[in-house]
Amino acid sequence: MSSSTTPALARFNTSDDGTARSVLHEVCASRAWGSKILAQRPYATTDALFAASDAAMAELTAEDLAEAMAGHPPIGRPKPGDPTSNREQSGMAGASDELKAEMLELNLAYQEKFGHVFLICASGRTGEQMRDALRNRIDNSPEQEREIVRGELGKINRIRLTRIAETAEGDAA
Structure with missing residues (x-):
């Protein structure tokens, strides 16, 4: 990725703790x-x-993972008015009613x-692809699924962190 500090990453580094925590x-x-x-x-x-993100993700407890997952809407039902959720789930946007059901x-x-x-x-x-992954993963044990979720969260975090570290001032992160 980046071998030097971008202006956006510098802003994140120097923002006050409250702002950075919110981001x-x-x-x-x-x-x-x-x-x-x-x-x-x-x-x-x-x-x-x-x-740092990967290391922090690896250290999360089951309770911490549950808290992280609670921030994500179900696939196919992005949070209304949330551009991040809508962008990340855009693969479901044109899905048929049958696939959505x-x-x-x-x-x-x-979830049950x-x-x-x-x-x-x-x-x-x-x-x-998301449906097929869900079909395949539903037979996992809770322990297997927890570690798969940890990996998926790590991937999501990297995508979102890229927006923070590389988004020009004034752009939507």
Whole structure:
């Protein structure tokens, strides 16, 4: 990624703790993750920010992961008025009513089994790909699924952190 500090990353590094914490909460709803990222500022590069994110994600407890997952809407039902949620789930935007209904049914079955929303890094995936992943993962054990979710959250965090580290001032992050 980046081998030097971008203007956007410099702004993040020098923003007050409250502002930075709010920005990080938009990336990941886990307070533990956000606190770990905040505590390691300043970041020299986007890669350093990614490494810190990955390390913080690896250390999250089951409770911290649950808190992080609670910040994500179900696939196929992005948060109204949330451009990030809509952008990340754009693969479902043109899905047929049949696929949307199937995703709803699968999402409910998944949530019943695991106690949380089905979480996948949806960026760049079609509705069918997300459905197929859900079908495949619903047979996992809770332990297997927790580690898959940890990896998916890490991917989502990297996408969102890239926007923070590389978005020009005035652009929507």
